[in-house]
Amino acid sequence: MNIGSVKYRIGKSSGFQILTMVLAFACVVPLLFILFFIIQAGITKINWHFLVNIPKPVGETGGGIANALVGSIIIIVVASVIAVPIGILAGVYLAENRKSRLAYWCRLSVDILQGVPSIVIGIVAYFWLVKPLGGFSALSGSVALAIMMLPIIVRSTEETLKLLPDSLKEAAYALGMPFHRVIFKVIVPVGVSGILSGVMLSIARITGETAPLLFTAFGNPYLSTNVTKPMQSLPLLIFNYATSPYNDWHDLAWGASLILLFWVLFLNIFTKLITRKWKVQL
Amino acid sequence: MDTSVDNGSITRSDTPLRVINSKTPEAIVKTTQRIRRSFRQIRTENVFKRTLVIMGIIMVLLVLGILLTLIVQSLPSIKALGPKYLWGRVWDPVQDIYGAWPFLLGTLLSSFLALLISIPFSIAVAIFLGEYYPKGWLPDLLKNTVELIAAVPSVIYGFWGLAVLVPIVRNMESHIGVEPIGVGIFSSSLILAIMIIPYAASLGRSMIQMVPSPLKEGAYALGATRWEVIRSVILPYTKSGLFAGILLSLGRALGETMAVTMVIGNTSIIPKSIFAPGNTMASVIANEFTEADKSVYLSALIELGLVLFLVTVVINMIGKKIIDRFTNE
Numbered sequence: 382m383n384i385g386s387v388k389y390r391i392g393k394s395s396g397f398q399i400l401t402m403v404l405a406f407a408c409v410v411p412l413l414f415i416l417f418f419i420i421q422a423g424i425t426k427i428n429w430h431f432l433v434n435i436p437k438p439v440g441e442t443g444g445g446i447a448n449a450l451v452g453s454i455i456i457i458v459v460a461s462v463i464a465v466p467i468g469i470l471a472g473v474y475l476a477e478n479r480k481s482r483l484a485y486w487c488r489l490s491v492d493i494l495q496g497v498p499s500i501v502i503g504i505v506a507y508f509w510l511v512k513p514l515g516g517f518s519a520l521s522g523s524v525a526l527a528i529m530m531l532p533i534i535v536r537s538t539e540e541t542l543k544l545l546p547d548s549l550k551e552a553a554y555a556l557g558m559p560f561h562r563v564i565f566k567v568i569v570p571v572g573v574s575g576i577l578s579g580v581m582l583s584i585a586r587i588t589g590e591t592a593p594l595l596f597t598a599f600g601n602p603y604l605s606t607n608v609t610k611p612m613q614s615l616p617l618l619i620f621n622y623a624t625s626p627y628n629d630w631h632d633l634a635w636g637a638s639l640i641l642l643f644w645v646l647f648l649n650i651f652t653k654l655i656t657r658k659w660k661v662q663l
Numbered sequence: 664m665d666t667s668v669d670n671g672s673i674t675r676s677d678t679p680l681r682v683i684n685s686k687t688p689e690a691i692v693k694t695t696q697r698i699r700r701s702f703r704q705i706r707t708e709n710v711f712k713r714t715l716v717i718m719g720i721i722m723v724l725l726v727l728g729i730l731l732t733l734i735v736q737s738l739p740s741i742k743a744l745g746p747k748y749l750w751g752r753v754w755d756p757v758q759d760i761y762g763a764w765p766f767l768l769g770t771l772l773s774s775f776l777a778l779l780i781s782i783p784f785s786i787a788v789a790i791f792l793g794e795y796y797p798k799g800w801l802p803d804l805l806k807n808t809v810e811l812i813a814a815v816p817s818v819i820y821g822f823w824g825l826a827v828l829v830p831i832v833r834n835m836e837s838h839i840g841v842e843p844i845g846v847g848i849f850s851s852s853l854i855l856a857i858m859i860i861p862y863a864a865s866l867g868r869s870m871i872q873m874v875p876s877p878l879k880e881g882a883y884a885l886g887a888t889r890w891e892v893i894r895s896v897i898l899p900y901t902k903s904g905l906f907a908g909i910l911l912s913l914g915r916a917l918g919e920t921m922a923v924t925m926v927i928g929n930t931s932i933i934p935k936s937i938f939a940p941g942n943t944m945a946s947v948i949a950n951e952f953t954e955a956d957k958s959v960y961l962s963a964l965i966e967l968g969l970v971l972f973l974v975t976v977v978i979n980m981i982g983k984k985i986i987d988r989f990t991n992e
Contacts (some may be wrong), residue, residue: 394888398795404787408864409808411857415815422826471722474715487719490726490826496979497729498918500945501972504952504965505729508736528725535722559704561711589816591944592920596952616818616921623822624925631826638819649814653807 416642423639426632435604435617439627446637448604449618452519455606456598456614457584459523464530467582471531472576473539473564495532499514502528503593511597519605519612522598526590527555529585537579541572578656585648589641591616729972737966739760741960748966754931754947756955761963763970765933769941770971773848773923774916776937777855779810782909789867789905794897795889796873806868813861821925824854829926836938846928847940854926862915865909870904870989871897904989910982914975920945944971 430445437444471487478484502525510521545568553563567574594600599611600621615637622634740748744761751762788809796802825846832853833845874897882892898905929939929950942950944967955961 390888390891394890397890397893401787401795402792405791405805406782408784408788408812408860409805412808412812412815414827415819418823418827419819427855467718467721470715470898471718474719477715478719483716483719483723487722490722492979492983493726493976494722496914496918496975498920498945498971500918500920500948501729501733503969504736504948504968505732507952508732509728531722531725559708561708564711585814589818590815591818592949595949599953616816619818619822620921623818623825634822638822641816642819645814645816646811649811650807 394513419635419638419642422635423637426636430641431636435632436602436622439628443630444629444633446615446618446633446640448601449613449615449637450640451604451606452601452612453588453614453616454599455608456519456523456526456594456612457588459520459608460526460530460587461580461584463523464527464534464583467527468531468534468580468583469538469569471574472535473537473542473568475535476542477564489530491535494528495536499529499590499592500595505585506593507596514609517597517599517611518599519608519610522594522602522612522614523608525593525597529587529590529593532581533583533586534576534579538572538576538628541575541579542568544575546570574655578652581652581655583650585645585652588648589616589645591620595620615644668794688838721945733965733969733972737962739958740962740966744963749910749970752933756951756960759957759959761959763902763944763963763967765931766942766944766947766967767970769848769927769934770917770945772934772937772941773851773855773927773943774913776848776852777859777916778909778913780852780856781860781912784856784907785863785912786858786867786905788864789871789908790893790897792864793868793871794893806865809864810860812857817858817919817922818925820854820858821922824850824922824926828853841936841938844924844928844938846938847938848927848934849938851923851927851943852937854922855919857959858919858922859912859915862912863905866908866911866986867901867905870901870908870945873904873990874900901989907982907985907989910985911979914978914982917978918945918971918975925948932938944968 430443432445432450433447434443434445435448436446465626471491475484475487475491489513506521506525506528512518514521549567549571550563553567558566594614594617598614598617600617601611601613619634619637619641622630622637625631700776740761742750745973748763749767749931750764751760752764753760753762754765755761788805792802829845830848832847832850833843836845837843876881878896878900879892882896923943924946927942927946929942930940931942931947934941948964948968948971952961952964955964
C-alpha cells in the first residue's frame with residue numbers, strides 16, 4: 382500500500398471530523414442569534430410599569446402586558462389541575478399493567494396524542510367547549526393545553542415507575558398494605574422526581590403554545606380573571622401584536638417575547654438540573 | 664393495642680403478645696371493627712384500581728374523540744365537495760370554491776425543503792455527540808443547547824423570523840433576481856429547519872451510541888480511518904434509526920403552525936416557486952378558522968385539519984415502529 386493513499390485517507394478522515402464539528406456547532410448559532418436579538422429588542426421595554434399595566438390603544442405609548450401575564454398563569458394553572466392527576470394516574474396504570482390489551486391501546490393513544498399538531502387540538506377544543514358553551518373562554522384554552530400536557534406526563538410517569546425495583550412494591554405488599562397505599566405511599570414518593578420533571582417539562586411546552594389558544598382563549602385586550610370569558614395570554618399577545626402594523630405594539634411584543642423566552646428557558650434548564658441531581662432518566 | 668397493623672403502618676408496644684380471648688364481648692367488637700376496616704380497604708383498593716382503568720380508557724377515548732370530532736365536523740365538506748377537494752387548485756371562499764391543493768403543496772414544499780436544509784446539521788450533531796465526543800463538558804453543552812432549540816416557543820421563532828430573517832431573505836432575493844417579497848415558502852423553510860434540528864439530532868445520537876463497539880473495533884483493526892468507520896459501519900448500522908429521526912422531524916414540520924403562519928405570506932394561490940408566498944394546511948386553519956362564516960367553509964378547513972391529523976399520525980407511527988424495532992434488536 383503506498384504512503385500517499387494512506388495520508389489521503391487520514392486527511393479525508395480529519396477533514397470530515399472538522400466538517401462535522403463545524404456543522405454541529407453551526408446549529409447553536411441561530412439560537413444565540415435569537416437570544417441576542419430578543420434580549421436586545423426586549424430589555425429596554427421591561428420595567429415595573431410594563432409588568433403591571435394593560436396595553437394602551439394604538440397611538441398611545443406605554444402600556445404593559447399585565448393582562449397577558451395574569452391570563453397565562455391562570456390558563457396554565459387550570460390546565461395543570463386538569464392534566465396532572467389524569468396524567469399521573471394513567472402513567473401508574475400503564476406501569477402497573479404492562480401486558481394488558483387496554484394498556485396497549487392506551488400506550489398507542491399516548492403516542493398518537495404526542496404527535497397531534499397543536500392546531501388540530503385547538504379545533505377539537507373549539508367543538509368540545511367553545512361551541513357548546515356559546516363563546517370563547519379561557520377554560521376551553523386550558524382544556525386544549527391539558528390535552529397537550531397529558532402525553533408528556535403519562536410517559537414520564539410510566540418510564541419512571543418502570544425503573545423502580547419490584548422489591549419495593551413486594552415489601553410494601555408483604556406488610557399488608559392495600560394497593561392504593563402502596564402506590565401513594567411507596568411508589569409515587571420514590572419516583573416523585575421523575576414525575577415532577579415530566580410535569581415541569583409539559584408546563585414548559587404549553588407555556589409557549591399559541592395555536593391551541595387561537596380559537597379557544599382567543600385573547601382579550603383587558604385584564605380578565607373569569608375563566609368562562611376570553612382571556613389574553615403571553616403567546617397570543619405576541620402573535621397578535623407582532624403581526625400588527627404598529628410600532629408601539631411591536632415594542633410590547635418584544636418585551637413580552639423576552640419574558641416568555643426566559644420563562645420557558647428557565648423551566649427547561651431547571652428541569653434539566655433537577656433530573657441531573659436526582660439522576661432521573663427521561 | 665399490642666401489635667397491630669393499622670392503616671398500613673406498624674405500631675408496636677413493649678407489652679408481650681396477648682392471646683385475644685375471642686369470647687369476651689369487647690374482643691368481638693374489636694374483631695368486627697378490624698374486619699370492617701379490611702373490607703373498607705379492599706373496597707377503596709377496588710375503587711382505585713377501577714379509577715386507574717378509567718384513566719387508561721380516557722386516553723383511548725381522547726384520541727378516538729379527536730378523530731371522531733374531526734370526521735363529523737368535516738362531513739359537510741366531504742359530502743359537498745367530494746374527494747376532488749384535495750386536488751382542487753382554487754381556494755376562493757367568497758365564490759364558494761374550495762380546493763386544498765395550494766395548501767397541500769405549500770405544506771409539502773416548506774416541510775421537505777426544511778428537512779433538506781436541516782438534515783446535514785442534525786446528522787452532524789448526532790455523529791459529533793454519538794461518536795466523536797460522547798463525553799465531556801463541551802459536548803454536554805452542545806447537547807443541552809441543541810435541546811433548548813426545541814424549547815423556544817414557535818411564536819418567538821415567528822416574530823424573530825418576521826423581524827430579522829425576512830429582511831435578509833428579501834435582500835438575498837433581490838440579489839439573485841427573484842421578486843423581493845421576503846415572506847414566503849423559503850423563509851418559513853429556514854425557520855422550520857432550525858426548529859426541527861433537535862428531533863433528528865437527539866434520536867440519531869442515541870442510535871449511534873447503541874452501535875456495538877466490537878463492530879467498530881473490527882473495522883479499526885482492519886486499518887479503517889475514523890471516517891471510514893463512520894461511513895461503512897456506523898451509518899449503515901444506524902440507517903433505519905436515523906431515518907426514523909428524520910420522519911419525526913418531518914411530523915413536527917408538517918404540523919408547525921405559528922412560526923410558519925407569521926412568515927409564509929398567507930396567500931391561497933398555488934406557489935410558483937419556493938420564493939413565492941403561500942400557505943400551509945396549518946397556517947390556513949390558523950388564519951381563517953375564526954373568519955369562516957359558512958358551514959361548508961368551516962368544514963373545509965376542518966377537513967384540512969383531519970388530513971393533517973391523519974398524515975402526522977401515520978408518519979409518527981412509522982417512526983415509532985422503526986425505533987422500537989431498532990432498540991429491540
